[in-house]
Structures are given as structure tokens and as C-alpha cells.
Amino acid sequence: METTHIEHIGIAVRNLQKSIDFYEDVLGLKCYNIEEVADQKVRTAFFMAGQTKIELLESTSGDGPVAKFLEKRGEGVHHIAFAVKGVEESLAHARSKGVQTIDQQPRRGAEGLDIAFLHPKSTFGVLTELCEDKNR
Ligand code: CMX
Numbered sequence: 001m002e003t004t005h006i007e008h009i010g011i012a013v014r015n016l017q018k019s020i021d022f023y024e025d026v027l028g029l030k031c032y033n034i035e036e037v038a039d040q041k042v043r044t045a046f047f048m049a050g051q052t053k054i055e056l057l058e059s060t061s062g063d064g065p066v067a068k069f070l071e072k073r074g075e076g077v078h079h080i081a082f083a084v085k086g087v088e089e090s091l092a093h094a095r096s097k098g099v100q101t102i103d104q105q106p107r108r109g110a111e112g113l114d115i116a117f118l119h120p121k122s123t124f125g126v127l128t129e130l131c132e133d134k135n136r
Helices: 016-026 065-073 087-096
Strands: 003-012 031-037 042-049 052-059 076-084 114-118 128-132
Touching (some): 003 065, 003 128, 016 031, 016 042, 016 052, 065 076
Parallel strands (some): 003 052, 076 128
Antiparallel strands (some): 003 076, 031 042
16 A cells, blocks of 8 residues: 555544634634535534644534544544545555455545545554545
8 A cells, every 4th residue: 555645634523613713713724625525424624734634523413423423432533544546456455454444445525535444443443544636
């Protein structure tokens, strides 16, 4: 697998606007995009801190993955996303190494990325996303 960089860090929050206020008013970052990903039942807000992207995640439904995470574990770091070259091949590679994959095939995520998740039980407790921007 060829991993090029951390694409983003995903943080689960209860209230998107209140957390945007913190990132803007306290940390001095600028929210450059808000996007709903219906498939994942989330509304997301994006910031760049230098070269590092932060994705805030608010649940849009009581039964989505972020709602479950908030209920069970509270607010906090939800996942780390790695940019890879060839997300399908990378997913197959992880599976061939015995890693439990949540997605069998990549799907379309926020910002038009092709994304796939590895289960935190297989990745030492960190929900791990593989992603690729095929428009680049
Ligand atoms: N990070 C680390 N551990 C996590 C976790 C996370 N984000 N989410 C759940 N877990 C843990 C649970 O605490 C639980 O641990 P214990 O068994 O020790 O209690 C374990 O994983 C399994 O949890 P579960 O209740 O059986 O499974 P869930 O129904 O909560 O589902 C997961 C967990 C990861 C499979 C599910 O959230 C998922 O499919 N995630 C991928 C999609 C996603 O997260 N989308 C939102 C972001 C989308 C985006 O970035 O655009």
C-alpha cells in the first residue's frame, strides 16, 4: 500500500456551529466548507491547519455512526484518514493482511473523495479511513 499523507482527522461533535465557533474564534482557523453526507448521516465542516485538514462531524440522525459514537464514547477524535494511491487495491491489501474492513468497496465521501473504513478492532482502537481523490 502506498500511503502519501494524513488526508484529515475526523472529530465527532454534538453541535457543529458551536464547535466551528471554537475553531474560528479561539484557534483562528477558517471553516472553508460545510457539507452534508447523507449516506453517512453526517454534516461536516472543514478547516486547514497548515497542511493538516480537520473534519468536524455532527450527526444528522439518531441512528448514524457518529450518533452511536457520541452516545457511547462522547465527543472527540473519531477517525484518522490516510490518503492512499489506489483505494480499491489498498482495501484489498488490508483485507489480505487479515484486517477487518467495514466497507467491501470504496464509496463516495465528503469533498468527492473515494473512501473506505477499516474496523477499529483491527487497527488498535483507531477507526481508520483510506481515501483517494481521483480528481487529482
Ligand atoms: N473509533 C474507535 N472505536 C470505535 C469507534 C471509533 N470511531 N466507533 C466505535 N468504536 C468501538 C466501540 O466503542 C466498540 O468498542 P467496545 O466493543 O470495546 O465497546 C467497538 O468499536 C464496536 O462498536 P459497535 O458498537 O459494535 O459498532 P458500532 O455499531 O458502533 O459501529 C463502526 C462502529 C466503526 C463499525 C461504525 O461506526 C462504522 O461503520 N463507521 C464507518 C463509517 C463512519 O464512521 N462514518 C462517519 C464518518 C463519515 C465521514 O467522514 O464522512
